[in-house]
Amino acid sequence: xxxxxxxxxxxxxxxxxxxxxxxxxxxxxxxxxxxxxxxxxxxxxxxxxxxxxxxxxxxxxxxxxxxxxxxxxxxxxxxxxxxxxxxxxxxxxxxxxxxxxx
Numbered sequence: 001x002x003x004x005x006x007x008x009x010x011x012x013x014x015x016x017x018x019x020x021x022x023x024x025x026x027x028x029x030x031x032x033x034x035x036x037x038x039x040x041x042x043x044x045x046x047x048x049x050x051x052x053x054x055x056x057x058x059x060x061x062x063x064x065x066x067x068x069x070x071x072x073x074x075x076x077x078x079x080x081x082x083x084x085x086x087x088x089x090x091x092x093x094x095x096x097x098x099x100x101x102x
Contacts, residue, residue: 040088041086041087041088041097042086042087042088042089043084043085043086043087044060044062044084044085044087045082045083045084045085046060046061046062046082046083046085047060047061047080047081047082047083048060048061048077048078048079048080048081048082048083049061049063049079050065050079051074051077051078051079053072053074056068056069056070056072058077058083058085058096058099060083060085064094065094066085066087066094066095066096066099067093067094067095067096068096068099069095069096069097072096072099075099075100075101076101077099077101081101082101082102083099083100083101083102084099084100084102085098085099086098086099
């Protein structure tokens with residue numbers, strides 16, 4: 001009987017100490033997204049998917065909506081127009097500083 005009890009007790013102690021170790025383990029912190037680390041002005045050339053002057057947004061073929069400045073003057077943007085946008089990421093928003101046709 002002793003031969004059976006000792007291995008069972010040892011297995012129980014080994015199992016519970018392993019659980020205590022697992023409970024104290026913490027995963028390393030996640031790295032920030034690559035897009036969040038981009039600094040400074042960027043340029044993209046694409047086609048217009050949608051344009052809304054009232055809400056000051058320009059959506060390109062890549063699906064990203066760029067926020068236009070309040071003083072933005074429409075150079076004749078239409079869906080399908082080829083444009084070049086100078087922009088900078090501000091948190092989760094993409095702020096456009098200029099939009100040119102072509």
